[in-house]
Amino acid sequence: MELEKFKLGATNLKQKDIEAGKVLSIRQTPDLEYAWDNGVAIGRYLKELKEGRIIARKCNKCGRVMIPPRMFCELCFRPTDEWVYCKDTGTVNTFSICHINWDASRIPEGMPPHLPAVIEIDGASPGTGILHLLGEVEPEKIKIGMRVKAVWKKPEEREGSITDIMYFKPLRNPSKSGTGSKRRS
Amino acid sequence: MGLTERIERNVDLSYFEGRIPVNYLYTYGLGFEKFFRALKEEGKLLASKCPRCGTTYFPCRVFCEQCFCEIEGTLGVSGEGTLYSYSVCHLNMDGSPKKTPEVVGLIEMDGTDGAKFVHLIDAQPEEIQIGMRLKPVLKPKKERNGDIFDIKGFKKA
Amino acid sequence: MGQKVAIVGAGITKFVRRAQETGKELAWQAAKMALDSCELTLDDIESVSCGTAPDAFDGVHEKGEYLSDGCGGWRKPYMRQFVGGGTGVFAPIHGWLHVASGMFDTCLVVCAEKMSSCHPHPQGAFKTIFDHTTEQPLDPTLVWIFAMEYNRYMTTYGIDKRDIALVSVKNKKNAMDHPAAQLPMEITVDDVLNSEVLAWPVNRLDISPTSDGAAAIVLAGEHAAKRITDKPVWIEGVGWNLDSAYWASRDLAYPRYVEKAARMAYDMAGIREPKKEIEIAEPYDPFTYKELHHMEGLLLADRGEAPQLLVDGVTQRDGARPMCPSGGALGVGNPIAATGLMKTIEIFLQLRGEAGKRQVPGSPRCGLAQAWGDLMQVGTVVVLKR
Numbered sequence: 202m203e204l205e206k207f208k209l210g211a212t213n214l215k216q217k218d219i220e221a222g223k224v225l226s227i228r229q230t231p232d233l234e235y236a237w238d239n240g241v242a243i244g245r246y247l248k249e250l251k252e253g254r255i256i257a258r259k260c261n262k263c264g265r266v267m268i269p270p271r272m273f274c275e276l277c278f279r280p281t282d283e284w285v286y287c288k289d290t291g292t293v294n295t296f297s298i299c300h301i302n303w304d305a306s307r308i309p310e311g312m313p314p315h316l317p318a319v320i321e322i323d324g325a326s327p328g329t330g331i332l333h334l335l336g337e338v339e340p341e342k343i344k345i346g347m348r349v350k351a352v353w354k355k356p357e358e359r360e361g362s363i364t365d366i367m368y369f370k371p372l373r374n375p376s377k378s379g380t381g382s383k384r385r386s
Numbered sequence: 387m388g389l390t391e392r393i394e395r396n397v398d399l400s401y402f403e404g405r406i407p408v409n410y411l412y413t414y415g416l417g418f419e420k421f422f423r424a425l426k427e428e429g430k431l432l433a434s435k436c437p438r439c440g441t442t443y444f445p446c447r448v449f450c451e452q453c454f455c456e457i458e459g460t461l462g463v464s465g466e467g468t469l470y471s472y473s474v475c476h477l478n479m480d481g482s483p484k485k486t487p488e489v490v491g492l493i494e495m496d497g498t499d500g501a502k503f504v505h506l507i508d509a510q511p512e513e514i515q516i517g518m519r520l521k522p523v524l525k526p527k528k529e530r531n532g533d534i535f536d537i538k539g540f541k542k543a
Numbered sequence: 544m545g546q547k548v549a550i551v552g553a554g555i556t557k558f559v560r561r562a563q564e565t566g567k568e569l570a571w572q573a574a575k576m577a578l579d580s581c582e583l584t585l586d587d588i589e590s591v592s593c594g595t596a597p598d599a600f601d602g603v604h605e606k607g608e609y610l611s612d613g614c615g616g617w618r619k620p621y622m623r624q625f626v627g628g629g630t631g632v633f634a635p636i637h638g639w640l641h642v643a644s645g646m647f648d649t650c651l652v653v654c655a656e657k658m659s660s661c662h663p664h665p666q667g668a669f670k671t672i673f674d675h676t677t678e679q680p681l682d683p684t685l686v687w688i689f690a691m692e693y694n695r696y697m698t699t700y701g702i703d704k705r706d707i708a709l710v711s712v713k714n715k716k717n718a719m720d721h722p723a724a725q726l727p728m729e730i731t732v733d734d735v736l737n738s739e740v741l742a743w744p745v746n747r748l749d750i751s752p753t754s755d756g757a758a759a760i761v762l763a764g765e766h767a768a769k770r771i772t773d774k775p776v777w778i779e780g781v782g783w784n785l786d787s788a789y790w791a792s793r794d795l796a797y798p799r800y801v802e803k804a805a806r807m808a809y810d811m812a813g814i815r816e817p818k819k820e821i822e823i824a825e826p827y828d829p830f831t832y833k834e835l836h837h838m839e840g841l842l843l844a845d846r847g848e849a850p851q852l853l854v855d856g857v858t859q860r861d862g863a864r865p866m867c868p869s870g871g872a873l874g875v876g877n878p879i880a881a882t883g884l885m886k887t888i889e890i891f892l893q894l895r896g897e898a899g900k901r902q903v904p905g906s907p908r909c910g911l912a913q914a915w916g917d918l919m920q921v922g923t924v925v926v927l928k929r
Contacts, residue, residue: 210572297690415565
């Protein structure tokens with residue numbers, strides 16, 4: 202068989218064909234809202250974020266300090282053992298300079314791009330990163346391996362969300378790194 | 387060794403709210419395009435019959451789900467039928483009570499091999515009976531949009 | 544193993560941005576063509592496997608059931624499988640499980656996707672792939688992950704973006720010869736680099752389009768296959784594997800999950816030296832860098848070395864190791880589940896010498912198709928031989 206010898210299906214339309222009613226169509230909007238339970242580990246994670254602290258969870262078998270925290274170790278397949286506070290500093294593992302929004306619409310001209318990054322948090326096991334944003338930095342100056350520090354919302358504005366950290370900014374003086382929260386639980 | 391820490395107080399239970407922020411625009415497809423065009427423009431109801439195995443579908447389709455044949459033509463039907471089953475609905479989608487109960491029925495369409503069609507039945511709950519004869523009530527042509535409510539519902543024939 | 548399994552027929556629709564057909568009509572068009580191609584009817588089919596990606600694309604829940612009539616699943620043992628973007632190559636694996644087990648002699652495998660229904664853009668449906676509590680509040684787009692993986696890959700090995708852009712040039716050109724192609728084009732590296740920046744380092748021409756489309760194959764057990772065709776293409780190896788669900792803690796420069804899937808498939812197929820024995824491949828290329836990233840995971844190139852093979856012309860259709868001779872997701876289009884099956888079909892046709900203008904020289908005997916997906920963590924691989 203050769204594909205060229207068959208009449209292939211699928212009728213291509215333009216968006217304007219649909220809008221002009223050349224073919225019939227119907228619009229539907231699902232009317233659903235979700236309340237996702239945080240569970241124990243993420244519940245605590247968010248509660249600590251509200252207090253301006255980043256908490257991880259440690260597995261005493263493989264020794265990993267995991268962030269976001271989880272109540273079971275997916276490698277050892279056993280419960281994790283203890284809560285461990287991390288610093289609010291870290292290292293950029295990778296990043297992007299993003300000119301589109303979540304719905305693929307373009308960020309308007311003149312507005313700053315989004316600066317998503319994977320940040321390896323100090324105090325968690327090497328390679329253990331979280332998704333967050335960068336700020337107070339020229340996009341072209343961002344480098345993989347750059348040292349960064351969390352910029353928190355004011356305590357009264359925090360609500361127990363990952364967005365209680367507004368973004369991570371470059372550490373001006375890397376030698377002074379590690380001045381993150383040292384308060385204990 | 388418990389997998390999770392015990393939660394002693396309900397205030398520790400927290401959740402995060404969100405939604406899936408999309409909507410959908412569906413084209414009707416080849417089969418339903420024929421059906422709803424004919425309904426909208428000519429007030430006709432179209433079924434289709436498989437040229438190979440003879441199975442009849444309502445609304446019309448472009449392929450036979452039993453033998454996988456292409457079905458090119460259509461077959462006009464009266465739209466009349468027999469009530470196969472029904473339910474009387476008292477609640478809206480969100481769980482609130484309806485002002486007047488609504489009857490939804492499965493209608494076995496005349497001129498087909500028992501193809502069943504779901505629609506509203508315009509009748510008092512107490513006069514409804516499985517097996518009753520029904521006919522469709524169409525909107526006047528100028529109000530028809532090419533959607534399922536071009537048929538307002540079915541009433542006693 | 545119960546029995547050997549062959550691909551004996553194939554079907555595909557055009558891949559288009561917006562199809563008038565419903566998902567089930569697209570599925571039927573591809574499935575019917577697959578049956579016609581090997582002169583079978585639905586009566587000859589003992590089991591049916593359907594592959595289709597997230598329900599949120601269509602807003603149709605229980606999408607497997609919705610598509611079942613178009614897939615030929617009526618009154619048959621029918622099952623839907625889904626591993627995100629890996630679905631299209633998991634499809635032949637899923638069908639293989641049906642037949643190799645000895646339970647069935649034939650299986651019709653159908654993949655269909657309709658992404659155009661989702662508004663304002665199918666990217667919106669992808670938002671819910673991210674963790675709802677720790678990631679979605681940051682308003683992520685899926686392109687973020689790709690862009691960051693691209694960046695990490697490029698930086699780790701010191702790769703030039705110009706070399707990665709060449710994947711788009713090659714695949715879109717290959718697609719000029721594919722009758723189902725959505726985005727066949729003759730472009731230059733500069734066209735790619737100068738196209739709109741979506742999420743640096745990803746430009747518009749680095750990314751595959753959203754598409755509607757369907758593809759299907761017919762699988763048969765050893766004896767049935769020989770009755771149906773004198774050119775069966777055998778599924779000699781299958782492999783699939785998953786990496787950590789915590790994507791931000793993964794090695795983004797190297798797809799370990801693809802390597803694990805590939806090793807599983809190679810072991811089964813008795814392949815010891817993939818670089819020599821795999822003569823032709825369709826690695827999954829929804830983004831330019833992904834073809835290269837995946838070639839390395841498939842052990843078809845050393846780590847960080849795939850770009851050089853591309854620059855040297857090794858992966859062109861007339862090169863020593865052709866990659867994506869179909870035109871891939873970048874050129875033919877990317878109706879998620881159908882893409883991987885399109886890739887499988889391309890290898891099927893190439894091994895039979897029936898790829899028309901796309902035919903690679905040298906009558907290859909062994910090839911593979913690969914896909915990738917879920918939260919960028921699943922690898923699916925199928926090795927085919929004639």
